[in-house]
Amino acid sequence: MQNNYEQIFSKDIPHSESLKFEPLLPRYKKLKFLEWGVFFFIFIGIGFTAYIFIPEMQTWMLYTFFGFCSLWIIWAFLSVHFGFPHKGFAIREQDVHYQTGWLKHSIISVPICRIQHMQVHQSLLSKAFKLAKLNIYTAGDSANDMTIKGISLEKAQTIKDLISDKINENG
Amino acid sequence: MAKADFNKPQRENVLATIVSASFFLRTLFNLFWPFLALYVLKGNSSLFTDYRTFVAIFILLLLAILHGYFSWKNFYFYIRDNQFIVEKGYLRKSITTLPLEKIVSVNTDQKLLHQLMGVVAVKVDSTGTKEKEVKIRALKKTYALALEEALNNAVSHNNTVETEVKEIKPQCLLTLSTLNLLKVAITRNHLQGLLLLFVFAQQLQNQFIDFFKEEIDTAYFETTTTLKHSDTLTWLALIVFIILLSLFISLVRTFLSYYNLKFSRIKESFLLQSGLLKKKKITIPFSRVQAIQQIANPLQRLLKIKTVRLVQASSNTQTKDAQKVLVPGCQHAQTTSIKLAVLKKTLENPVVLRPHWALRNKLFLHKSILIVPFIVATFFFHWVGWLVAFVTIATVAFAEFGYRRRSYALTSDLVYIQKGSILHTDTVLELYKIQAVTLSQNIFQKRRQTASLKLGLAGIEVSLSYIPYLDAVSIKDFLLREIIESRKDWM
Secondary structure (H helix, E strand, O other): OHHHHOOOOOOOOOOHHHOOOEEOOOHHHHHHHHHHHHHHHHHHHHHHHHHHHOOOOOHHHHHHHHHHHHHHHHHHHHHHHHHHHHOEEEEOOOEEEEEEOOOEEEEEEEEHHHEEEEEEEOOHHHHHOOOEEEEEEEOOOHHHOEEEEEEOHHHHHHHHHHHHHHHHHHO | OOEEEOOOOEOOOOOHHHHHHHHHHHHHHHHHHHHHHHHHHOOOHHHHOOHHHHHHHHHHHHHHHHHHHHHHHOOEEEEEOOEEEEEEOOOOOEEEEEEHHHEEEEEEEEOHHHHHHOEEEEEEEEOOOOOOEEEEEEEEHHHHHHHHHHHHHHHHHOOOOEEEOOOOOOEEEEEOOHHHHHHHHHOOOHHHHHHHHHHHHHHHHHHHOOOOHHHHHHHHHHHHHHHHOOOHHHHHHHHHHHHHHHHHHHHHHHHHHHOOOEEEEEOOEEEEEEOOOOEEEEEEEHHHEEEEEEEEOHHHHHOOOEEEEEEEOOOOOOOHHHHEEEEEEEOHHHHHHHHHHHHOOOOOOOEEEOOOOHHHHHHHHHHHHHHHHHHHHHOOOOOHHHHHHHHHHHHHHHHHHHHHHOEEEEOOOEEEEEEOOOOEEEEEEEHHHOOEEEEEEEHHHHHOOEEEEEEEEOOEEEEEEEEEHHHHHHHHHHHHHHHHHOOOOOO
């Protein structure tokens, strides 16, 4: 199949297959567990409060709700646990890559010359974990923007500066 | 020839006062008309003879004219330091600044009021900035043209923004005769028109439900009772009436939007003019076209016409006009000349890729969501079972047709994607305009060694689904290199 492309792929092209992705910081996994934990605590709390205060709510409804929540919790746990090793980023001379996904693995690649602007973001919770994320925006739709999560604030700033320098260098 | 110096602050035409005043009055009317209608319908016809009504109308008119005048007096626009600047507001001043290189389009609109006064409104859209759109309410046509040219030229000529006010002769590519307009109307998606009518009726009902609840309930009850006891002939007549109504709506919508349509080329841009009551004029520089789509439903294919969609760089808040430029009723030769004008090349000796057969399953799964409501309905009406069988067969057929039609062609400059089972949509784009490439592979694709490539552009996303994994990787690497090495500006 490869031979079919010789007419257009004649030049030596660097292969993204050989990319070495830098993993995210392990504490990002803990942060994700905590975020889900807080979410489920509130969500289940609302369901339970509704059961106590709304007389029309029957017991089978509560059981169904708990059943649904249990499945959701298992799914969230599995996606964080097995999804984490698949996350990572790679920066080359002219492009940035971010991989994610456990059941559906995807790698988004953005050439540096197409980056419109960048933003380093740190929420209150991620600040406690000394984590930050770097948003990289292109002119495409939001699906084509890249977010490198689970890195330290210093790292996010360094990458941002590095890419900014590269953009300025390219003019 | 007159000269317009856009380096200095310029005012709108004084007729902008009337445009502003009418907009002010229309907003008031839109807010209060249900109350006014209710007041009159409840038998208070004395409203029209009461002197206080006339005093109120006079005060409102005065307020509207004063608002229009002060808005005009405080509205300035100019080009300075490679930025288009608009200052406006009398109670609250605001300054909008659009960097010239971020301006996506400069379009003009001519509503009925504008046509009567011989002026046009100018809309300037930009991308990648906080404030994305500015509107100049009224300018003389020649003056608007000069501004448009000044904005388009200013980027390349830096501060040389003194422009001669003159008409440029366009090269006409397409005009729609009445017959062609009829063809466009007949081949439109009539369901869309019906849906619009339904939404409008729903809104009307919501407005009046509190005041005329009894009357609405009675009408609803009477209609359902009549329909329940009616024979086949009545149902048939009803269906024919709905078909005729949808055709009529399509006809009206087509004439309103595309009457007197003229699609022409001026140097390195297209000019689209159309409209009956609201005349619009959209300029599309070739450099800002990100992709070209040609769309045709079965009826259009039968009549050998297509709709060409020029996808421009867009942002979420951008106006619809700038985002989607639709050129209906194009024949093969016209489609080819549009593509050739923008791309400057044809698709020669491409590498053609066909998707893996598993795409058929995916298409079926996606479309099978349509079957669910019918299955649910079977529990209540047994005869719907036949419909379930019919919809399932239709879904299988759609998936099969969709799969058969899907193909991807690639050259060293272009990507061409063919898709669609009923509505054929072909997309062509230039490689260097791609913003991001995403390679994805789910567990089912992994088993079959296939993957999908998503190409993100400003304004559109296309995908090369279910192609061999190794090919997907090679294509991705190739595209990235082409984007990086390209010296062309994507916009």
